[in-house]
Amino acid sequence: MRNYxxxxxxxxxxxxxxxxxxxxxxxxxxxxxxxIQLADQVDISANGNKSIKVDCQSLxxxxxxxxxxxxxxxxxxxKFPDAFAQYGGVDITIHKNIPVAAGLxxxxxxxxxxxxxxxxxxxxxxxxxxxEELGAFLGSDVPFCVGGGTAIAxxxxxxxTSILGLEDVYVVLGKHKNISVSTPWAYKSYRAAYTDSxxxxxxxxxxxxxxxxxxxxVQAIIHKNIQEICQxxxxxxxxxxxxxxxxxxxxxxAFASLGALGTIMSGSGPSVFAICESKxxxxxxxSQVHKIIPDNNLELFVTKLIxxxxxxxxxx
Ligand code: ATP
Numbered sequence: 001m002r003n004y005x006x007x008x009x010x011x012x013x014x015x016x017x018x019x020x021x022x023x024x025x026x027x028x029x030x031x032x033x034x035x036i037q038l039a040d041q042v043d044i045s046a047n048g049n050k051s052i053k054v055d056c057q058s059l060x061x062x063x064x065x066x067x068x069x070x071x072x073x074x075x076x077x078x079k080f081p082d083a084f085a086q087y088g089g090v091d092i093t094i095h096k097n098i099p100v101a102a103g104l105x106x107x108x109x110x111x112x113x114x115x116x117x118x119x120x121x122x123x124x125x126x127x128x129x130x131x132e133e134l135g136a137f138l139g140s141d142v143p144f145c146v147g148g149g150t151a152i153a154x155x156x157x158x159x160x161t162s163i164l165g166l167e168d169v170y171v172v173l174g175k176h177k178n179i180s181v182s183t184p185w186a187y188k189s190y191r192a193a194y195t196d197s198x199x200x201x202x203x204x205x206x207x208x209x210x211x212x213x214x215x216x217x218v219q220a221i222i223h224k225n226i227q228e229i230c231q232x233x234x235x236x237x238x239x240x241x242x243x244x245x246x247x248x249x250x251x252x253x254a255f256a257s258l259g260a261l262g263t264i265m266s267g268s269g270p271s272v273f274a275i276c277e278s279k280x281x282x283x284x285x286x287s288q289v290h291k292i293i294p295d296n297n298l299e300l301f302v303t304k305l306i307x308x309x310x311x312x313x314x315x316x
Contacts, residue, residue, distance in 0.1 A: 002045065002046065002121060002315060002316065003043060003044060003045030003046075003121075003315070003316050004043070004044050004045075004117045004120055004121065004312055004314070004315050005041060005042075005043050005312070005313040005314045005315075006041070006042045006043075006044065006113040006116060006117050006310055006311065006312055006313060007039050007040075007041060007113075007310065007311045007312075007313050008039055008040045008041070008042050008098075008109040008110055008112065008113040008145070008310055009035045009036060009037065009038065009039040009109060009145075009148055009306060009308070009309060009310075010035070010036050010038045010039065010040075010098040010104040010105060010106060010109060011033050011034060011035055011036065011104060011105045011108075011109070011141065011144060011145060011148070011266075012033075012034050012036055012104065012171070012173070012266040012267075012271075012273050013031055013032065013033060013034070013103075013235060013264075013266050013267055014032040014033075014034050014150075014217060014221070014229065014232075014233060014264075015030070015031055015032035015214050015217045015232065015233070015234050015235075016029065016031050016234065016235040016236060016237060016267070017029065017030040017031070017211075017212065017213060017214060017234065017236055018187070018190055018191075018194075018198065018236045018237070019198075019199055019208050019211045019212065020198050020199025020200060020201075020202075020207075020208060020211070021191075021198075021199065021200055021202050022155075022156060022202060023202045023203065024156075026140070026156035027156065027187055027191075028154075028155070028156070028199070028208055029153065029154065029155070029156060029157050030152075030153075030154055030211075030212040030213070030214045031152070031153040031154070031157060031214075032150065032151070032152055032153070032163075032214060032217055032218065032221070033141075033144045033150070033151050033153050033157075033160075034149075034150050034165070034305055035145075035148035035149055035150075035305070035306050035307070035308065035309055036104075036171065036173070036303045036304065036305060036306060037303045037304050037305075037306050038097060038098055038104070038173065038301055038303040039097060039098065039109075040094055040095060040096055040097055040098050040106065040109065040110055040113075041094075041095040041097075041313070042069065042092065042093070042094055042095075042110055042113035042114065042117065043092070043093040043095075044090050044091070044092050044093075044113075044114060044117035044118065044121065045090065045091050045121070046087045046088055046089075046090060046121050046122075047088055047089050047090060047091045048087075048088045049088050049089055050084075050088060050089050051089045052070055052073045052074060052077070052089045052090055052092070053089075053090075053091045053092065054067045054069055054070045054073075054092045054093075054094065055091070055092070055093045055094070056069075056093070056094035056096055057095075057096070058094075058096040058100060060100040060101065061094065061096060061100055061107075067094075067107070067110075068107035068108065068110055068111040068138060068139065068142075069092050069094060069107075069110040069111055069113070069114045070092070071111065071138055072110075072111035072112075072114035072115050072118075072135075072138055072142075073089070073090050073092065073114050073118060075115075075134060075137055075138060076114070076115065076118045076122070076134075077089070079134065080122060080124060083122040083123075083124060084122075086122075087121065087122050090114075090117075090118060090121065092114060094110055099175040099177075099271060099299055101180045101181075102175045102266070102267075102269075102270065102271040103181070103183075103265070103266040103267025103268050103269050103270065103271050104173075104175075104266060104267070104271055105141040105144075105145055105267070107139070108135075108138070108139050108141035108142045108144075108145050109141075109145040109309075109310070111135065111138045111139065111142050111145070112131075112135055112142050112143075112145035112146045112309065112310050113310050115131045115134055115135060115142075115146065116131060116146065116310045116312070117312075119131060120312070120315075128146060128147055131146050132146050132147070132158070132160070135158075136158045140156045140157035140158055141157060142158075143157075143158045143160060144157065144158075144160055144309070145309055145310065146309050146310055147160070147162065147308075147309045147310075148306070148307075148308050148309025148310070149162055149163075149165050149306070149307040149308055149309065150162065150163045150164075150165030150166065150221060150305070150307065151163060152214065152218060154212075163218065163221050163222060164222070165221065165305065165307045166221065166224060166226070166229075166305050167305070167307065168304065169226065169275060169304060169305045170275075170276045170278060170279045170281070170282040170302060170303070170304045171273045171274060171275055171276060171282060171302075171303055171304065171305065172255065172260070172273065172274050172276060172282040172283075172285045172286050172289075172300060172301070172302050173266075173271060173272070173273040173274075173300070173301045173302075173303060174251050174255075174271065174272055174273075174289065174298055174299065174300045174301075175270060175271040175272075175298070175299050176247050176248075176251070176270055176295065176297055176298050176299075177297040177298075177299055178297045179245060179247055179248070179270045180270065181241055181245065181248075181268050181269045181270050182268075183267070183268040186237045186240055186241055186268040186269070187237075187268070189240040189244075190236060190237060190239065190240050193239070193240060194236075194239070197211070199211060213234075216228075216232050217229065217232035217233075217234070220232050226261060226275065227261065229262070229275070230261040230262025230275050231262070233262045233263070233264040233275075234264070235264050235265050235266070235267075237265065237267070237268050237269065238264065238265050238269075241265060241268065241269045241270070242265070245269065245270060247270070247293075247295075247298075248265060248269050248270045248272060250293060251272045251289070251293065251298070252264070252265065252272045254289050254292045254293055255272065255274035255285060255289070256274075257292070258284075258285045258288050258289065258292075259281070259285070260274030260275060260276055260281075260285055261274075261275045261276060261277060262274065262275045263275070279302065279304070282302040283302055286300045286301075286302050
């Protein structure tokens with residue numbers, strides 16, 4: 001039986017703006033998504049029977065049907081019943097490095113890896129856009145995780161335009177292990193608090209279009225102007241999460257005081273990242289944060305921006 005090892009990178013949001021309500025019940029967003037080198041490894045093999053098995057040693061990650069990787073495999077069995085009949089189910093092993101429930105799309109990138117891996121295992125010959133379309137059934141971040149890199153994401157996050165991204169930009173990333181922020185809570189709180197800027201008329205397309213302010217960030221990325229990118233970092237969800245979670249704002253303040261070029265929360269948090277001048281500055285900030293915040297539950301990583309999503313690392 002063949003098996004594949006896939007690299008599944010995490011994502012951060014360089015820009016996250018909430019535009020309003022969508023007719024389908026989701027939120028209309030304008031984002032710039034960015035892959036980072038911090039990644040899980042997802043091993044997948046055909047097991048020859050009719051089962052799907054997920055094995056992830058992380059205690060925070062379920063091994064049952066609620067695992068997003070399981071749901072991705074199940075979706076493939078539903079969409080491609082002939083291939084399922086021919087090849088059988090899959091065994092999936094997830095080696096977790098990405099902090100769980102952190103706003104880094106850990107589950108989404110695992111699901112994207114399963115879609116890519118099963119396309120290969122089952123010889124389906126799907127295109128990237130086919131796989132992204134399948135990913136949209138599983139979650140708004142899954143399509144981005146397939147191709148990764150740097151992308152403008154609109155709609156509910158699944159409409160993607162790639163931008164030629166940045167290389168060798170280092171970031172330091174932190175997440176408190178004992179804090180989790182509910183994504184639905186964060187969006188609901190934003191909707192309740194920001195009545196002026198939030199578009200409630202679901203059909204008002206003109207108002208939606210004029211509400212998007214991501215152009216300066218996109219320009220800064222295209223011109224590879226790191227200082228300007230750092231000026232344009234933006235996340236609407238900070239407005240509701242930071243006042244509620246002092247540890248998140250404390251970490252953000254620590255990164256800024258240690259001289260990072262720019263810092264912001266990723267997704268609905270609680271992870272916070274800081275863009276640095278160099279790898280050595282990122283390492284130095286990482287080592288100094290613990291002096292400001294002496295908390296053993298604070299996990300810190302040095303990583304860098306990358307220009308790809310799911311990659312096949314090996315095949316046996
Ligand atoms: P997003 O940024 O897409 O909202 P996240 O990075 O904040 O996601 P995840 O790491 O995907 O969050 O975890 C969210 C929840 O999903 C957790 O409670 C976790 O138990 C569950 N989960 C299901 N499958 C996975 C998976 N493969 N990896 C991580 N978490 C998973």
